Amino acid sequence: xxxxxxxxxxxxxxxxxxxxxxxxxxxxxxxxxxxxxxxxxxxxxxxxxxxxxxxxxxxxxxxxxxxxxxxxxxxxxxxxxxxxxxxxxxxxxxxxxxxxxxxxxxxx
Amino acid sequence: xxxxxxxxxxxxxxxxxxxxxxxxxxxxxxxxxxxxxxxxxxxxxxxxxxxxxxxxxxxxxxxxxxxxxxxxxxxxxxxxxxxxxxxxxxxxxxxxxxxxxxxxxxxxxxxxxxxxxxxxxxxxxxxxxxxxxxxxxxxxxxxxxxxxxxxxxxxxxxxxxxxxxxxxxxxxxxxxxxxxxxxxxxxxxxxxxxxxxxxxxxxxxxxxxxxxxxxxxxxxxxxxxxxxxxxxxxx
Numbered sequence: 001x002x003x004x005x006x007x008x009x010x011x012x013x014x015x016x017x018x019x020x021x022x023x024x025x026x027x028x029x030x031x032x033x034x035x036x037x038x039x040x041x042x043x044x045x046x047x048x049x050x051x052x053x054x055x056x057x058x059x060x061x062x063x064x065x066x067x068x069x070x071x072x073x074x075x076x077x078x079x080x081x082x083x084x085x086x087x088x089x090x091x092x093x094x095x096x097x098x099x100x101x102x103x104x105x106x107x108x
Numbered sequence: 109x110x111x112x113x114x115x116x117x118x119x120x121x122x123x124x125x126x127x128x129x130x131x132x133x134x135x136x137x138x139x140x141x142x143x144x145x146x147x148x149x150x151x152x153x154x155x156x157x158x159x160x161x162x163x164x165x166x167x168x169x170x171x172x173x174x175x176x177x178x179x180x181x182x183x184x185x186x187x188x189x190x191x192x193x194x195x196x197x198x199x200x201x202x203x204x205x206x207x208x209x210x211x212x213x214x215x216x217x218x219x220x221x222x223x224x225x226x227x228x229x230x231x232x233x234x235x236x237x238x239x240x241x242x243x244x245x246x247x248x249x250x251x252x253x254x255x256x257x258x259x260x261x262x263x264x265x266x267x268x269x270x271x272x273x274x275x276x277x278x279x280x281x282x283x284x285x286x287x288x289x290x291x292x293x294x295x296x297x298x299x300x301x302x303x304x305x306x307x308x309x310x311x312x313x314x315x316x317x318x319x320x321x322x323x324x325x326x327x328x329x330x331x332x333x334x335x336x337x338x339x340x341x342x343x
Contacts, residue, residue: 008177010155010159012186017162038201046199047298053192054305056305056318059317093127
């Protein structure tokens with residue numbers, strides 16, 4: 001690929017990304033009242049999106065081998081326990097991540 | 109806003125972004141190393157982090173640059189991978205109103221992690237919520253571009269084993285999900301999100317499941333609208 005072609009590809013990726021980010025704001029602009037259905041969606045979507053993001057982050061987990069899912073399963077389990085126990089975002093995230101690193105580096 | 113109020117806002121925002129600082133620094137680092145391994149100099153990784161600012165998409169864009177020249181498929185693939193941003197926009201329509209000139213940057217910089225913080229944080233009265241969201245976005249982008257920059261210049265010289273550090277982003281999403289779960293009165297939307305995504309992942313596989321999952325979420329939320337109308341789902 002030439003430099004110009006590379007720049008065009010990157011520009012397409014920028015354009016695609018910004019389309020997904022700006023489109024809702026272009027359709028439902030400031031001046032008009034947002035339709036009730038869209039307001040309902042805006043209110044209901046975040047919890048569903050957080051669920052989607054969790055699955056997205058774990059999408060490459062494989063159940064064909066023990067090392068394909070057990071580090072993730074154990075680390076997520078520890079995060080749940082830590083979070084219900086201490087209710088501290090930092091402790092849960094740091095604890096879960098360090099535990100996961102130990103698992104993939106030394107155990108599995 | 110006075111200078112002191114800006115400092116006060118940044119001081120309030122910074123601790124909220126520490127997990128993302130950790131995650132973005134290392135994933136940005138990994139991205140810099142990845143681009144270096146494909147044979148692209150630091151300018152590529154850094155400029156792409158500034159202008160695209162969408163982590164997983166940047167990795168894909170790196171692989172596109174070494175493939176055949178196909179701008180249309182690059183654009184369409186980007187729309188598919190980043191389609192979840194459409195939901196973020198819908199959720200933030202009201203929150204971004206009255207943010208003035210900052211609104212453009214708030215939308216431009218709305219990656220997963222920035223959305224997660226800006227949509228869940230209850231900003232106290234003495235902090236301006238528009239500026240709060242602005243500094244969350246700025247700090248997150250600084251972490252990402254900073255990590256990328258360090259990675260593309262010095263990535264191969266890191267003295268300790270960082271394998272597994274990318275899990276910090278997974279941990280962040282799990283914690284946000286748990287926080288939401290603990291404070292909501294009805295778990296219907298959370299359950300729909302997880303179920304729709306898992307079903308879609310099993311059926312369509314890890315590369316293609318996001319859009320089908322979004323469609324299922326939309327259908328399910330629309331179907332329960334009438335029964336939800338009188339309930340306060342999120343307390």
